Amino acid sequence: MHGAGAARPLKSRRSLALRGTAEVPGDKSVSHRALILGALTVGETRITGLLEAEDVLNTAQAMRAFGAQVVRHGPGSWTVHGTGVGGWREPDNILDFGNSGTGSRLVMGAMATTPIMAVYTGDSSLRGRPMARVLDPLTEFGAVYIARARGLMPVTLQGATLPIAVEHHVAVASAQVKSAMLLAALNAPGRSRISQSELTRDHTEKMLKAFGADIAVEPLTKGEAIHITGEVELKPCAVDVPRDPSSAAFPLVAALIVPGSEVRIPAVLLNPRRIGLIDTLLEMGANIAIENDRESGGERIGDLVVRASSLKGVEVPPERAPAMIDEYPILAVAASFAEGNTVMRGLEELRVKESDRLSAIAAGLTANGLTLAETHDTLTVEGRGADGVPGGGRVITHMDHRIAMSFLTMGLASKNAVSVDDTAMIATSFPEFEKLMRDLGADFQAVNV
Numbered sequence: 052m053h054g055a056g057a058a059r060p061l062k063s064r065r066s067l068a069l070r071g072t073a074e075v076p077g078d079k080s081v082s083h084r085a086l087i088l089g090a091l092t093v094g095e096t097r098i099t100g101l102l103e104a105e106d107v108l109n110t111a112q113a114m115r116a117f118g119a120q121v122v123r124h125g126p127g128s129w130t131v132h133g134t135g136v137g138g139w140r141e142p143d144n145i146l147d148f149g150n151s152g153t154g155s156r157l158v159m160g161a162m163a164t165t166p167i168m169a170v171y172t173g174d175s176s177l178r179g180r181p182m183a184r185v186l187d188p189l190t191e192f193g194a195v196y197i198a199r200a201r202g203l204m205p206v207t208l209q210g211a212t213l214p215i216a217v218e219h220h221v222a223v224a225s226a227q228v229k230s231a232m233l234l235a236a237l238n239a240p241g242r243s244r245i246s247q248s249e250l251t252r253d254h255t256e257k258m259l260k261a262f263g264a265d266i267a268v269e270p271l272t273k274g275e276a277i278h279i280t281g282e283v284e285l286k287p288c289a290v291d292v293p294r295d296p297s298s299a300a301f302p303l304v305a306a307l308i309v310p311g312s313e314v315r316i317p318a319v320l321l322n323p324r325r326i327g328l329i330d331t332l333l334e335m336g337a338n339i340a341i342e343n344d345r346e347s348g349g350e351r352i353g354d355l356v357v358r359a360s361s362l363k364g365v366e367v368p369p370e371r372a373p374a375m376i377d378e379y380p381i382l383a384v385a386a387s388f389a390e391g392n393t394v395m396r397g398l399e400e401l402r403v404k405e406s407d408r409l410s411a412i413a414a415g416l417t418a419n420g421l422t423l424a425e426t427h428d429t430l431t432v433e434g435r436g437a438d439g440v441p442g443g444g445r446v447i448t449h450m451d452h453r454i455a456m457s458f459l460t461m462g463l464a465s466k467n468a469v470s471v472d473d474t475a476m477i478a479t480s481f482p483e484f485e486k487l488m489r490d491l492g493a494d495f496q497a498v499n500v
Contacts, residue, residue, distance in 0.1 A: 060498035061455075061485070062470035063462030068311030068359070069491040073302035077102040077127060077292035078320050079480055080254050081350075083110050083154050084230075085290040087161050088262050089131030090119035090139070091237065092285040096131045100292035103127065105479045106151035113158050116142035116169075127292070136285060137238040141167040145205070148173045150450070150479040152404075153227055156185045157255075159206075160231025163194040164214035164238035164281075172205040176450040176476075181403055182206055184223060185231045191217045192235050216241035216281060224373045224400060226252035229277075233259065233266075239281040246276035251373045252324050257349050262288045293320035293352045297377045298481045300328055301456045302491060304381050306357040307337050308388045308464040310437070314491060316355040317343075323351075327375030328382055335362040335389055362389035364434050369397025376400055379430070380457035383412045387421050388464060389434035399428040406449035415458050418444030419469055443467035452476045456484055463493055470498050 082102040087110065089096030101107065103126070111121045111129070117139035120132035134140070139162055146169055148155040155171055159182075162169060172178065183202030190196070193211030198204065216239045221229050229247055233255050236243035256277060259266050265280035299316045306314035321329075321341070333339060338358040345352060362385060375382070379401060386393035401408040413425045420441030422433040435441075442465025446458040455471045462469030477484050489495055 058473040059475045060472050061474045062468045062496050062498050063459045064468040064494040066309055066463045066492055066494040069306050069309050069314055071491045072315045073487055075294045075298040076481060078295040081292045082107045083157055084254055084258050086110050086114050086131060087157055088258055090114040090133040091136050092133040092262060092287050093135040094287035096287045097289045098129045100127045101129050104482050105149050106154055109149045109151055110154040113146050116146060137165050139165050142169050145170045145172055150174050150177055150476060152180055156227040156231050159185060159208055160234040162210050163189040163235040164192050165210040166212045168209045170205055170207050178204045185228045188219055188232055189235055191219060192239055214239040216243040218244045221247040224249040224251055230255035233279055236279045236281050242278055242280050244276055244278050248274040249373055250324060261349060262286060291347055293350055294318045296320050296325050300378050300381045301460050303357050304385045305460045305463050307360050310359050312359045314357050318352050319355055321351040321353050324374050327371045328378035331367055334365045336360055361437060364389045364391030364393040367395045372397040380412050380453045383432055384457050384461045386432040386434055387440050388437055390436050391434055393432045395430045397428055398430060406451040411449050411451055411454045415446040418446055440465040442469045444469060446471045448473050450476050452480050
């Protein structure tokens with residue numbers, strides 16, 4: 052289980068101009084969903100470009116435990132022979148999802164309307180993350196669960212024997228909760244309606260439609276409602292996974308803040324609900340060009356060409372948060388190198404990520420000489436300009452991969468080296484991170500402990 056081994060501290064130092072092509076891994080959100088929907092389909096689903104990181108590999112192992120045949124044929128090339136909606140078997144052993152909140156929550160939804168029992172656990176970070184926010188809505192379908200307070204893992208989930216269709220409003224802006232409900236609805240007879248007041252990632256809806264689900268999206272005055280019919284047979288679908296914009300965020304911001312840099316990041320997913328960081332950086336004055344703009348599998352993708360830029364502070368509206376919820380750590384780093392203050396609002400969801408991510412960001416900034424203001428859902432960073440970030444701090448990552456990668460990026464342009472206490476967990480989402488950044492010219496060095 053992740054977290055049981057020795058920590059791998061690392062430090063980054065001021066680097067020369069970054070140059071080259073950064074081929075970031077496949078999108079994690081799409082990878083999870085491709086495996087899960089493939090396992091709910093009768094027949095063979097072919098997947099190319101799958102992210103082969105720990106989080107996704109744990110989801111693949113869970114699909115095997117539920118009876119699907121999941122086979123790797125080569126780098127990123129996989130096939131899934133599913134058992135159909137409602138056809139999953141009961142796992143023989145406990146399901147260990149490592150660090151993956153997305154994988155565990157989506158799989159809970161996918162099995163919640165099948166009359167089987169499964170036990171879910173994860174590493175120490177995941178066992179500290181609240182699951183009641185997804186488990187409680189799943190009980191509306193007829194599922195039952197036992198867990199520690201706040202739904203903390205380990206969780207025992209008993210799927211509904213006689214599932215029923217539901218009408219449910221998702222109270223938090225969470226694509227994970229919404230997606231779990233949609234996956235549960237697949238085996239509930241009748242038509243379910245899942246609504247939300249804010250627009251969140253829509254990969255589940257797009258992929259369900261591609262797999263043949265009877266699904267429709269109804270725009271609302273505020274938010275939207277998704278209608279989905281249960282007990283339909285999904286059809287196999289080839290999935291070509293685009294490259295992950297959340298992983299692209301690190302070489303992207305590094306190229307912006309290291310003087311003289313120019314980096315190309317090809318074939319990045321440009322779903323409008325995933326590019327809040329790019330929109331914000333453009334407002335800050337970033338030189339980001341999109342080339343070879345195209346569509347693949349219903350998703351927009353394109354090549355990003357990023358050049359070092361002078362950034363200015365901006366106000367980031369709360370309604371943008373769902374489109375960039377994973378990118379606030381690296382945005383805070385970019386804001387540190389901007390002129391003026393950057394104000395980020397609507398960040399309460401960061402409190403329940405791999406760590407209390409908002410507190411972890413604030414602590415990391417403070418350790419490196421930055422001035423900030425933090426409330427329950429707002430972060431204001433006082434920018435020091437292109438050459439003004441002191442650095443020199445040691446950042447406690449709390450086993451959070453995005454905290455580790457963000458502050459390693461900071462060290463590439465700060466006056467003094469920045470160190471992080473552990474990088475082992477980076478493998479959960481971006482195992483190639485260190486090599487990719489070194490190949491661009493990043494100065495990473497081991498830390499003796």
